[in-house]
Amino acid sequence: MPEPTLLPAEELASIAREVILRYPQDCLSYIPTDGLPELRDAIASRYSSHALRLRRENVLLTSSGTQALDLVGKILVEPGGVIATQFPSYVGAMDAWRPREPMYRDLVLDDGAFDSGSSLAGAQFAYAVPNFSNPTGKLVGMAMREALVDATHRSGVWLVEDDPYCTLQYEGERLPSMIELSSRCSSAQFYDGPVLHLGSVSKELAPGLRIGWVIAAPEVIQTLTAAKQGTDLCSSGLNQRIVLSAMEMGLLDRLAPRMVELYRERRNALCSAMSDHLAEWFDWEVPVGGMFVWARARDASLDTDRLVSVGTEAGVLVGPSSVFDPWRKNHSALRLNFTANSSERLAEGVRRLAEAVRTLLGQRA
Ligand SMILES: Cc1ncc(COP(=O)(O)O)c(C=O)c1O
Known part of the structure; x- marks a missing residue:
């Protein structure tokens, strides 16, 4: 639900024309299932920090955050399995997982109420929207992020961090993402931990492009890619080229x-x-x-x-x-x-x- 006048129609129209003429094969034919290598690299470098080291193999490009949620459900949820999630929860995620008929457990992310032992026990994964949750707008604080990441590492339960709203922060300091916190627990050269971080251009550029991503350990990315292959073979190469150009031109930073x-x-x-x-x-x-x-x-x-x-x-x-x-x-x-x-x-x-x-x-x- 963005403000329509903020959609950068002129800029995207001229980028679209330029990339189709310059990269017709990428834009108009099939591309690799895991996405355009150049955009995977760009996402990896955008999210890399001193602690979180990422490379192309850590990134899967999807047809929107919603497809990322669907693929997560396909690879992580056994029929009838338990998902530990913040209540109230994002309806689109529950819709995506409904075919697996999961059971839900309330993941209470409030200081003093989070039980690191029982919260994740037996769950197939934990799902959280730490930045300004849909529907509550809640920001999960630093202590709770650390506690959840710590519990994830200790229990071996996956943590799905859904983060489409991170750029829409109106006050205060930006808190580190949980995948960043998780990377501090590992000495691996590139990220190989238990957090799957989901993002998308829907809120910061244009939802109509339907481009999202998953950042995770390479083995997880490979399994998700295999699931994606049976879903749509690949996401739109045209839209991936548009997003890459928009990033390179600094359009997202200007918007x-x-x-x-x-x-x-x-x-x-x-x-x-x-x-x-x-x-x-x-x-x-x-x-x-x-x-x-x-x-x-x-x-x-x-x-x-x-x-x-x-x-x-x-x-x-x-x-x-x-x-x-x-x-x-x-x-x-x-x-x-x-x-x-x-x-x-x-x-x-x-x-x-x-x-x-x-x-x-x-x-x-
Ligand atoms: C928490 C959350 N996750 C994921 C999405 C999916 O966004 P999209 O499929 O447009 O990338 C939304 C959309 O509103 C959302 O609120």
């Missing part, structure tokens, strides 16, 4: 500050309208990044599934908590997006949502 500034302003506008109109019924934290505010009803009997229906009729669209709950039992929270609409429209949306709450409470009375 990021504009996005961050606009989205910060919109987050502030949404939260201020919420304080004016929704504080009577909901609690929330102001997220320091991402795209969402998670509003929890103080009265748990305020049914947010019904509220979403009433709100939709009044012309405001929000996400009900039930879709982010593996058991569909949470009916008392809402996900509000603040990136796709202007500050004025957000304020109007919140006003209509408050009206919808009043209508719903009136129906109950």
